[in-house]
Amino acid sequence: MKKDQPSNSPLAVNGKPEKSEEKTGIDRRHFIKTAGIGALAFSIVPRHVLGGTGFIAPSDKLTLAYVGCGTQGMREMLPMLAVPEIQIIAVCDPNRDAVGYRDWSKNGLRDEIRRAINKPDWQPGGENIVPGGREVGKNVVDSFYGNIRASDNFKACTAYADYRELLDREKDLDAVKIMTPDHLHGLFAIAALKRNKHVLMHKPVSNRLQEGKAVIELARQKTNIVTHLVPWDSNGSMDQVMAWINDGKIGKLKEIHNWTNRPVWPQYPTLPTDNVPVPDGLDWNLWLGPEADRPYSPNYTNMVFRGWYDFGGGSMADMGHYSLWTVFNALQLTSPEVIVPNLTHYVGMGDHTPNFVHNDFSFPTGCTVKFKYPANGDRPPVDLFWWDGGIRPTVPEELIAINEEDLPAEGMMFIGSKGKIIAGFNVQNPRLFSKKKKEVKATIAPNNSYEHNKMVDALSLFAKSCKAGTQYPGSFPEAEGLTEAVNLYAASLRSQKLLKYDAATRQITNVPDANKYLSRNYRTGWDPATI
Template sequence: MMNRRTFLETASASACFTILPRHVLGGSGVVPPSDKITVAHIGTGTQGLREMPRLMAIPEIQIVAVCDPSKHAIGYRDWGTDDLLNELRTVLDKPEWMAGTEGTVPGGRDVAKNFVETYYATELPGGAFKGCSSYADFRELLDKEKDVDAVKIMTPDHLHGIISIASMKRGKHVIMHKPIANRLQEARMVIDTARETRVATHFMPWEANGSMDQVMAWINGGVIGDLREIHNWTNRPVWPQYTSVPTASTPVPEGFDWDLWLGPEAYRPYSPDYTNMVFRGWYDFGGGSMADMGHYSLWTVFNALELGSPISVEPTLTHTCGLKDGIAFTVNNDFSFPTASTVRFKYPASGKRSAVDLVWYDGGMRPPTPEELEIDNEELPIEGMMFVGSKGKILAGFLLEDPHLILQGRMPKDLVAPVRVRGQRGVVPSGMRQWIAAVRGGPQSPSCFLNAGPISEAVNLYAVALRTGKKLLYDGQSQKVTNVAEADKYLSREYRKGWDPRAQ
């Protein structure tokens, strides 16, 4: 029987792939089919499709299978009606691609398969290519596509851990979007599995992390005194976060396997208000604003400051009130993230670093405007990062862009500030290059799962603190909350039968 790699070599014997049209890529990268890393793309919703061309632009990689519980482009939501469709048409250099679907947000495995095959066909004689398989269930994919080298996981958050563990146990290398898992203990299982199997892993937020070089030069040089606080704020959420559980009876869309989408989570009736872009706002399915954006801004901060486990996590959050029979009440919401919140993490002293607080803000919340800015009638931007020391502050963009000092008084004339180092957003991804080298036998890349333990712990504790609404005292050694008994149940999940990753 012809395996996947033999098929690719045969289908491509007389052609070289230019992974993107030349007007988009600016050149060609020719890699023999036998040397390509074959990838199964798991998750083909709007974000999966939006990210897909970036992967395909790498000459060493070829997508050979797609997987999603949704077959058709039905019911998808996005931030614009035809924005994604037009993006994909531009990549293909085919303005007529999917003609007649205007007004319908693209998504689902049929659209993904069509896009992959159209993309790779552009450089083949006759313009035909049929080398992409399609699956609803990732488990069937892993059973049948045994010669696939790697998977890329672009599903809702609650499936990340399950799929990555199953893939790594089968020897597949893994690329995954954030978060590693939306439960703390499951995230630890993912990292432990990566360590045990030694497959090459790439956690995608690495590519967006800015540089801490400038900030650390000022901190280590004593320019702002002892570092005391780090503040990071975002305008997220930019999606609905619901104040009640869906109750309307809604038919499951044609070609959508609702049971597969639920995966490890408890069964409930289908609602479009759980799926697609809005999954992020549900504790069961998402990770909230910090999981969505905090990996991009804070992973490099965790590494530079050697932040380990926090000793406490303290939430401040919005609540919702309702009326029943004319009587006002506060909604007991442990199902959806709040509209806005701040969460303060306390980290103990480590090495030469003093104890430091990390404060996360979302939903439009920001720290108070520093007095140094008020003097000039300035205010903080809608998103940003600030490092507060005993003698001054460092203000930067959300991804550490353009860090600059705001000191108490004037900067001494004999103090020469280090050269500014801007964030690395938009630079050709180095993490993927290092992952490719790791797949081919090199060392693990800095973007591997093994380096994401502390940031994953913080993101999941953020959710637990918000869900309980209480200050948590945390023991990182045992991974237990020591003062709020009900909090520990949110550190893990109860798996539906057949979904426990420890049994896969």
């Protein structure tokens, strides 16, 4: 992630990064790996934490509430604890204990926490398997500060089940980090922004277009409030790709393709029917938040929530923020005019005959969605293709000619009238294939003002920006085009129809019924106007 910029490096121009500050990225697997490696170092006490040079007085720290203590939330909490400019004073999660969590490995997160808090025998409690829950979050915060930052005169952090209560009670709070399931992102961001709290949040801005727009508009109005969407820090550099495009190396740009092997979680073809009791310590009503009441199921929560339209944003919301944000910026992609879905469907066998299920409750196992973007300035109209579920574009003839038999599991490709650029998922290692020349590899080094895998430095920059009231790259308004795309992706899959979109009215014009997928019916007590 980002390293502190030099003093002569502009943080932003009109709230947006200059083009020269495009980033080189790391993929999500490296992001997680880096967090784990970083945690190994946290048990070594930095001198500036103990006082002396670089010591930061408690009154100068950014007070922060950590909202969402699931596995990814806990994993990203560890580097934040090591940032001397930040003090976590509260945690929040509707789940009290470490019960029902799933993770990429059985003991990986537990061992990361042990190293970070310097307690080799630490156990998460609950089921004593995978850590998670607000009591674990509170325990980790208190343990880290008690062991590593005792000189800060730290007061024990407070644990809340209800985010609304947290905001009402924590009067001295400066900022929040939101690490909840997708359906709570927009609502929680609005509540924080209305109270003039800085917001650090994971993707997406919202899993509903209208709600996402409301978040972005509010963030734009709050000029002294800093917002930052975490995946910006993992985006790659478009420097070399744009140099080739602008030099006409591939002719007229026609198509962009981005593909991923996600989902790596179940995409359920039917709704849960098992009668499963709510785990002790989980407030199911709070977990549902604004969404309609329904019986509890473990197949809605934790790692699998993103496969449901109500609770997640699918593979594009999960991974597209890491790969496409820099592409949107460089090519000035704003609002698509047409969205064309192509998806798999589920067929069951019931009573000796096929049962075709019209599924508008969960994302498909795999799909392709095409977005048609109009011309913008000197850029001609261009089609963006998103592929997921392991589905990839056809292997280009250019790769076959050099005896490459397949595309990688995840990648990106730019197709022009005279050639192609093929790159990694985050636009890394681009290669030019022109009709006039053989393969050309990148010659322009990515222009980096800071390194992405320095998570502590990035969080330090966030804290300093909040204290100064100055935006830096990756704010919510900068993600507007991508927010529109990921939500129209979901609406097109859910309706299973070609959609025509009017950006001015934010309405689907050819399938009026599909507009219901762009907004949310809020339960009583959860309307953003009153929260």
